[in-house]
Amino acid sequence: MTENVIEVDGLRKSFGDFEAVKGVEFTIQKGEIFGFLGPNGAGKTTTINMLCTMMKPTAGTGRICCHDIQSEKSTVRECIGIIFQENTLDEKLTAEENLMLHCKFYRVPKSERNGRIEEVLRMVDLYEKRKDVVERYSGGMKRRLEIARGLLHYPKVLFLDEPTVGLDPQTRTHIWDYILELKNREGITIFLTTHYMDEAEYSDRIAIMDHGKIIALDTPDNLKKMIGGDVIEVITEDNGKAIEEISQRYGNDVKAKGDSLAFSVKNGSEFLTGFVKQMIVPIKNISVHRPTLNDVFLNLTGREIRDEITNGTKKPKFGHRRF
Amino acid sequence: MEAIFAVWQRDIIKFFRDRARLFGSFAMPLMFLLIFGVGMNGALSSMFSTSGMDQFTGFNYVSFIFPGIIAMTVFSTSIFSALSVVTDREEGYMKEILVSPVSRTYVAIGKIFGSATVAVIQGLLMLAFVPLIGVEVELMNIIKLIPAMLLVAFTLSSIGLLVASTLKTATGFQAVIQVLIFPMLFLSGAFFPLNGMPGWMNALVKVNPMTYAVDMFKHIMLDVGSMNEVLKQAMGLNLKLLGHSVSTLEEITFIACIGALFVMLATVFFNRSG
Numbered sequence: 173m174t175e176n177v178i179e180v181d182g183l184r185k186s187f188g189d190f191e192a193v194k195g196v197e198f199t200i201q202k203g204e205i206f207g208f209l210g211p212n213g214a215g216k217t218t219t220i221n222m223l224c225t226m227m228k229p230t231a232g233t234g235r236i237c238c239h240d241i242q243s244e245k246s247t248v249r250e251c252i253g254i255i256f257q258e259n260t261l262d263e264k265l266t267a268e269e270n271l272m273l274h275c276k277f278y279r280v281p282k283s284e285r286n287g288r289i290e291e292v293l294r295m296v297d298l299y300e301k302r303k304d305v306v307e308r309y310s311g312g313m314k315r316r317l318e319i320a321r322g323l324l325h326y327p328k329v330l331f332l333d334e335p336t337v338g339l340d341p342q343t344r345t346h347i348w349d350y351i352l353e354l355k356n357r358e359g360i361t362i363f364l365t366t367h368y369m370d371e372a373e374y375s376d377r378i379a380i381m382d383h384g385k386i387i388a389l390d391t392p393d394n395l396k397k398m399i400g401g402d403v404i405e406v407i408t409e410d411n412g413k414a415i416e417e418i419s420q421r422y423g424n425d426v427k428a429k430g431d432s433l434a435f436s437v438k439n440g441s442e443f444l445t446g447f448v449k450q451m452i453v454p455i456k457n458i459s460v461h462r463p464t465l466n467d468v469f470l471n472l473t474g475r476e477i478r479d480e481i482t483n484g485t486k487k488p489k490f491g492h493r494r495f
Numbered sequence: 496m497e498a499i500f501a502v503w504q505r506d507i508i509k510f511f512r513d514r515a516r517l518f519g520s521f522a523m524p525l526m527f528l529l530i531f532g533v534g535m536n537g538a539l540s541s542m543f544s545t546s547g548m549d550q551f552t553g554f555n556y557v558s559f560i561f562p563g564i565i566a567m568t569v570f571s572t573s574i575f576s577a578l579s580v581v582t583d584r585e586e587g588y589m590k591e592i593l594v595s596p597v598s599r600t601y602v603a604i605g606k607i608f609g610s611a612t613v614a615v616i617q618g619l620l621m622l623a624f625v626p627l628i629g630v631e632v633e634l635m636n637i638i639k640l641i642p643a644m645l646l647v648a649f650t651l652s653s654i655g656l657l658v659a660s661t662l663k664t665a666t667g668f669q670a671v672i673q674v675l676i677f678p679m680l681f682l683s684g685a686f687f688p689l690n691g692m693p694g695w696m697n698a699l700v701k702v703n704p705m706t707y708a709v710d711m712f713k714h715i716m717l718d719v720g721s722m723n724e725v726l727k728q729a730m731g732l733n734l735k736l737l738g739h740s741v742s743t744l745e746e747i748t749f750i751a752c753i754g755a756l757f758v759m760l761a762t763v764f765f766n767r768s769g
């Protein structure tokens with residue numbers, strides 16, 4: 173039997189005239205990892221804020237573990253754990269003090285406190301630094317501590333709002349190993365937003381949000397099937413002209429993806445041979461691959477999942493340094 | 496309930512960790528003691544001696560101002576401590592507290608306890624000046640002083656929390672508190688005896704809760720019983736409300752009532768602001 177842990181219906185949020193969330197609905201089952209993807213400003217954090225009782229919805233309802241997010245706030249709060257997108261540690265306190273306070277707020281049994289604190293600190297590799305004031309941590313260490321804290325009280329539902337931003341790949345893998353283990357052991361349900369494709373792949377189902385609406389909701393595999401066939405990625409001498417040429421000749425919907433162009437075709441390798449011969453605009457580079465979540469995302473929103481990350485790395489690459 | 500303790504404990508840990516704040520808290524009182532205490536003492540005693548009024552021989556401005564300085568410390572520390580509520584909100588930690596199942600009322604009470612405790616500690620630290628300025632304070636009086644400080648600190652901490660709950664930014668909070676605190680300090684009898692004031696100012700003095708706090712502190716710390724009437728009058732130790740001499744018990748009751756009112760208001764407003 174499946175059990176709905178999160179039920180959302182017609183949830184809306186307006187800030188003045190601006191409607192950030194325009195009526196979303198979905199249900200999430202126990203033990204599921206639910207990925208919530210969308211470009212910057214899509215309304216992901218706003219949705220999370222409403223679900224975790226930090227923001228009053230303008231309209232609609234939400235239930236977590238069968239408790240209403242508006243009328244049963246404190247029961248909902250007991251069921252959930254959240255790792256906010258921004259830093260919410262007390263930097264003047266040590267790691268250990270931060271975690272101990274969390275145990276007290278969440279009424280973790282006294283006898284379990286020290287054990288759990290050690291467990292989560294070891295998971296994020298901060299046990300040796302537990303007596304250091306958080307102020308002296310690096311950005312990545314702070315993030316790791318924040319994640320450790322969110323897991324401390326074994327929440328039934330865990331909200332992760334871009335949990336691993338700024339962490340190195342090794343740490344991310346390490347943290348995900350722990351999250352997945354905890355999920356299996358404790359049956360935690362996870363609500364995840366991320367801009368990392370590989371992280372999104374952990375999801376059992378994915379909702380893609382844009383401009384306050386959910387525009388697709390399915391398993392990662394089904395979402396990829398939506399693309400149909402294979403994805404061709406091509407870099408040409410003149411991408412502007414190439415878009416025109418491709419859409420005129422093949423009637424394909426071409427999307428710009430960084431420096432290259434991407435579009436989907438039924439059978440990639442077959443298509444390729446003819447395509448290379450026919451193109452008038454000179455081709456610099458071409459590849460064909462099975463659809464990824466990034467392609468799905470690009471297709472639906474016109475932007476890449478990793479939008480902000482590529483933008484972030486572009487700056488130092490192309491920016492001129494002044495001395 | 497443990498959450499109240501946790502919120503309180505966090506404030507206390509942070510207070511002792513912040514050395515700069517700890518030492519900085521001595522700066523203002525020291526300045527007041529030096530400038531007013533030393534400066535005014537000379538001026539006043541020369542005035543009294545030339546006018547040949549020997550009833551004033553017992554007058555010592557430093558011992559007059561010292562209870563006021565302690566009151567000022569307790570007063571401003573407790574009201575300013577609520578700044579942490581605003582900075583917690585700005586720095587994000589308030590989210591960690593508010594998303595937890597802890598009731599907001601407990602958080603508010605923990606905060607008030609925290610501010611009040613810190614204020615009492617600061618007030619007691621001011622006693623470090625005692626040997627330096629040559630006033631005498633008996634141990635018994637210090638013991639009496641602690642509950643009095645606690646009472647005043649509670650009241651002012653809740654006023655601070657009330658302001659913090661209604662304002663969004665740290666600068667806004669500081670501006671409002673500053674506007675609140677200075678008239679309350681200067682019209683309380685802490686720095687000069689409240690004699691011969693125009694009616695409107697006298698009215699302000701009498702509605703100022705700080706007036707009763709300062710008077711209470713003075714009665715605890717000064718040996719009022721051995722003073723003659725003229726000296727008492729000169730030191731402003733004859734607080735009257737509508738022609739009736741205010742007793743210490745009445746002062747305590749008054750401050751406690753105001754305190755209870757503001758604890759309630761602060762809790763309600765803090766609850767709403769979340």
Ligand SMILES: Nc1ncnc2c1ncn2[C@@H]1O[C@H](COP(=O)(O)OP(=O)(O)OP(=O)(O)O)[C@@H](O)[C@H]1O
Pocket residue numbers: 187192210211212213214215216217218219257
């Ligand atoms: N408190 C607020 N007041 C006014 N507008 C807000 C507020 N919070 C969010 N918004 C607006 O609502 C929209 C959605 O914001 P939200 O933070 O939910 O986006 P997001 O999907 O989490 O984006 P990101 O990937 O950048 O985190 C944005 O346009 C944002 O400017």
Ligand SMILES: [Mg+2]
Pocket residue numbers: 216217218257333
């Ligand atoms: Mg967000």
